[in-house]
Amino acid sequence: xxxxxxxxxxxxxxxxxxxxxxxxxASSPDExxxxxxxxxxxxxxxxxxxxxxxxxxxxxxxxxxxxxARREAARILGMTVRNFPVxxxxxxxxxxxxxxxxxxxxxDWRTKSPLMLFCAEGGVDVEEIAATRPDRxxxxxxxxxxxxxxxxxLDLARRAGLESPLADEAxxxxxxxxxxxxxxxxxxxxxxxxxxxxxxxxxxxSCALEVDDQALFRHPDLEARLGEEQGNGWRxxxxxxxxxxxxxxxxxxxxAIRFSELEGDIGFMVSGGGYGLTSLGEIxxxxxxxxxxxDITPGRYEEKMRRAVLAVLAKPxxxxxxxxxxxxxxxxxxxxxAGIVQGLKDAGxxxxxxxxxxxxxxxGVEEARRxxxxxxxxxxxxxxxxxxxLCRRIVDRAYRRGGER
Amino acid sequence: MxxxxxxxxxxxxxxxTGGEARRxxxxxxxxxxxxxxGVSPGKGGERxxxxxxxxxxxxxxKEHAVDLxxxxxxxxxxxxxxxxxxxxxVPALHILAEGVPHHxxxxxxxxxxxxxxxxxxxxxQGMISPGKAKVGGTGGEVPQLMFRPxxxxxxxxxxxxxxxxxxxxxRAGIGQSTYVAIGGDLLIGADFVDLLALFEKDPxxxxxxxFGEPGTGREEEAAEFIRSGGFTKPLVAMIPGEFMETMxxxxxxxxxxxxxxxxxxxxxxxKRLLREAGAMVAERFSEIVPLVRRALGGS
Numbered sequence: 001x002x003x004x005x006x007x008x009x010x011x012x013x014x015x016x017x018x019x020x021x022x023x024x025x026a027s028s029p030d031e032x033x034x035x036x037x038x039x040x041x042x043x044x045x046x047x048x049x050x051x052x053x054x055x056x057x058x059x060x061x062x063x064x065x066x067x068x069a070r071r072e073a074a075r076i077l078g079m080t081v082r083n084f085p086v087x088x089x090x091x092x093x094x095x096x097x098x099x100x101x102x103x104x105x106x107x108d109w110r111t112k113s114p115l116m117l118f119c120a121e122g123g124v125d126v127e128e129i130a131a132t133r134p135d136r137x138x139x140x141x142x143x144x145x146x147x148x149x150x151x152x153x154l155d156l157a158r159r160a161g162l163e164s165p166l167a168d169e170a171x172x173x174x175x176x177x178x179x180x181x182x183x184x185x186x187x188x189x190x191x192x193x194x195x196x197x198x199x200x201x202x203x204x205x206s207c208a209l210e211v212d213d214q215a216l217f218r219h220p221d222l223e224a225r226l227g228e229e230q231g232n233g234w235r236x237x238x239x240x241x242x243x244x245x246x247x248x249x250x251x252x253x254x255x256a257i258r259f260s261e262l263e264g265d266i267g268f269m270v271s272g273g274g275y276g277l278t279s280l281g282e283i284x285x286x287x288x289x290x291x292x293x294x295d296i297t298p299g300r301y302e303e304k305m306r307r308a309v310l311a312v313l314a315k316p317x318x319x320x321x322x323x324x325x326x327x328x329x330x331x332x333x334x335x336x337x338a339g340i341v342q343g344l345k346d347a348g349x350x351x352x353x354x355x356x357x358x359x360x361x362x363x364g365v366e367e368a369r370r371x372x373x374x375x376x377x378x379x380x381x382x383x384x385x386x387x388x389x390l391c392r393r394i395v396d397r398a399y400r401r402g403g404e405r
Numbered sequence: 406m407x408x409x410x411x412x413x414x415x416x417x418x419x420x421x422t423g424g425e426a427r428r429x430x431x432x433x434x435x436x437x438x439x440x441x442x443g444v445s446p447g448k449g450g451e452r453x454x455x456x457x458x459x460x461x462x463x464x465x466x467k468e469h470a471v472d473l474x475x476x477x478x479x480x481x482x483x484x485x486x487x488x489x490x491x492x493x494x495v496p497a498l499h500i501l502a503e504g505v506p507h508h509x510x511x512x513x514x515x516x517x518x519x520x521x522x523x524x525x526x527x528x529x530q531g532m533i534s535p536g537k538a539k540v541g542g543t544g545g546e547v548p549q550l551m552f553r554p555x556x557x558x559x560x561x562x563x564x565x566x567x568x569x570x571x572x573x574x575x576r577a578g579i580g581q582s583t584y585v586a587i588g589g590d591l592l593i594g595a596d597f598v599d600l601l602a603l604f605e606k607d608p609x610x611x612x613x614x615x616f617g618e619p620g621t622g623r624e625e626e627a628a629e630f631i632r633s634g635g636f637t638k639p640l641v642a643m644i645p646g647e648f649m650e651t652m653x654x655x656x657x658x659x660x661x662x663x664x665x666x667x668x669x670x671x672x673x674x675x676k677r678l679l680r681e682a683g684a685m686v687a688e689r690f691s692e693i694v695p696l697v698r699r700a701l702g703g704s
Contacts, residue, residue, distance in 0.1 A: 052660070102660070104660070104661040105661075106661050106662070107507055107511060107591060107592060109591050109592060109621040109622070109623070110622065112510070112511055112514040112515065112518075112592050113511055113515060114511065117661065126660050127660055143515060144508070144511045144512050144515050145512060145515050145516060145519075182508065185506055185507075185508055187507060188661045188662065190660065190661045192660060212506055212507050212508070214480065214504045214505060214506045214507065215506035215507070215508065215509075217481055218481070218506075272563070272565030272566070273563055273565065273589060273618075274561070274562070274563020274564075274565050274566035274567075274589070274616065274618060274645070275563070275565045275566055275569060277618070277619075277645045277646050278566060278643075278645040278690060280648070281645050281646065281647065281648045282689070282690070284648050285648075285689075297503070325565070326565030326566060326568055326569045327551060327565075327568050327569055327572045328545070329530070329531075329542040329543055329544060329545040329551075329568060330428075330429070330542045330545045330546070361572070362545065363545055363546060363547075383550075383572060383576070384576065386573065386690055386691060387569075387690055388689060388690055388691050
């Protein structure tokens with residue numbers, strides 16, 4: 001899932017009609033000082049990172065003077081929030097908030113429809129409210145072919161305990177957020193808090209939009225906003241992950257690569273979503289320390305495979321490499337193995353000493369077997385070799401467990 | 406017997422003149438799949454492997470009775486094609502495309518429900534009733550290497566692992582009644598419960614293997630379905646990914662996910678509920694075949 005940074009999320013809400021506080025970006029203490037001045041001398045400084053719970057990390061601060069703005073901006077810009085170094089700040093108009101509500105939209109796998117969640121007590125502890133007083137958190141399934149009707153939104157706000165005219169303000173916010181959710185192909189659209197101000201208006205004081213990766217083809221504008229700052233979802237990309245992204249970008253039409261670097265020492269290029277996950281559990285059970293996870297979708301991807309193998313083999317301290325996938329129905333495995341063989345050759349290691357265990361099954365297996373034989377020392381297996389056999393074998397050989405067999 | 410698909414099932418292929426369909430149609434017909442017609446907008450009147458092609462689903466169903474439409478349609482066009490089939494009254498759709506936008510899937514599944522159409526997928530690799538018929542990529546050109554007819558129903562969220570399970574069952578001499586890859590996306594049509602209900606009614610199926618994944622409550626619902634008496638045959642279940650529960654969890658992106666799932670979705674919980682409902686849970690891949698053997702009565 002692709003999470004937009006907060007200023008992008010706020011811009012999208014505003015563009016679709018939902019009021020948001022005045023805000024500005026700052027990438028230095030000086031910029032923060034002038035942003036705070038423009039916002040009236042009092043503002044909230046927030047770390048601009050693609051993860052939640054920033055407040056609990058001390059990365060959100062109210063500042064009321066230029067000195068305070070400079071000091072707090074310098075401090076937050078020096079922070080790393082949940083693995084993400086803070087490079088920019090969002091300075092936001094300080095609001096006088098009377099009440100905080102929680103509002104969000106997501107998809108419910110059970111009804112296969114959008115689900116709206118609303119709680120008249122929002123803020124950072126909404127999970128706790130849901131756990132201790134679950135009746136306070138209301139859910140409204142929305143028929144995607146009908147959309148959200150205003151009377152239903154108003155009813156939800158009233159059932160949550162709001163009275164008019166505040167309930168009408170909340171219902172309007174619900175309808176606007178639903179428009180954003182649909183228009184931007186969101187997986188999740190969350191406003192927390194939806195804040196009631198002293199004058200009775202409601203504004204989206206903070207917001208997180210997660211855009212559907214599978215729909216980015218029709219949102220080039222959103223894709224452009226995402227960029228590398230995303231990281232891999234929970235931390236910034238490592239240099240090796242950036243290399244693999246660059247390899248993947250060589251040809252966007254064949255073999256999409258998914259890659260995550262781990263801290264281990266066994267190159268673990270075992271693909272197929274379910275097969276990879278099952279094998280990962282198995283290699284951990286065997287005491288193996290995988291150095292990465294890797295997946296590639298079918299296609300004419302020899303060159304991508306060659307470069308990917310080369311890149312993974314360049315990781316320092318690697319003790320072995322496992323290459324495998326679930327049995328293939330149609331995709332010829334010799335295509336993948338041709339790329340692997342070229343990558344192994346280019347890396348130029350002595351594979352009688354550096355363990356490489358390979359398992360593929362399916363069409364093209366005879367040719368794959370012939371290709372692998374060109375690289376002395378590489379261990380080749382086919383259909384009868386299970387994912388458990390594979391994981392045990394690479395761990396045994398990489399850590400010389402039970403002696404050389 | 407089998408479920409959903411056999412040699413009499415009349416199959417329509419949408420996207421019939423595309424490269425993938427042209428490549429796969431001969432392997433399907435050679436195996437026994439009864440493909441009655443194809444659809445490709447603007448290509449009405451052509452033939453693919455002897456199969457008549459129409460410009461729209463509506464035209465095709467005017468000339469042919471259709472039980473199932475198989476969509477060889479890229480993700481970005483899948484919604485339009487699926488809605489066309491639903492509107493034309495096709496009773497069942499099989500959507501293969503990976504990467505269908507969630508908003509599109511939601512719309513298709515909602516419209517299908519309203520029209521009473523059965524949907525498999527999206528992001529399904531295919532299905533096969535060994536010895537009778539197959540749709541999608543499942544089994545490739547030589548399905549006999551991976552599948553053989555027999556008493557075991559197989560249903561998997563992962564197409565790769567479903568195929569791998571069938572491969573090892575077949576190598577152990579154990580055949581399958583029907584294997585269905587239900588698709589790995591958040592929003593899919595037929596679920597474990599729908600398939601278990603069909604396998605329950607199929608006299609040939611004596612045991613079912615179910616391969617789950619972390620996330621959603623599909624496996625939890627299957628456990629509840631068994632408890633309520635909806636499925637009474639032996640069930641062998643595997644759900645990988647429990648190791649993820651003890652890993653340092655990535656920072657939650659938002660509150661919403663936690664609020665919607667509320668603890669549902671963890672493999673350990675799925676396995677516990679399935680065990681309590683009487684299912685045999687395989688902790689490792691190598692346990693599946695022996696458990697199936699035991700379920701079939703030590704044969």
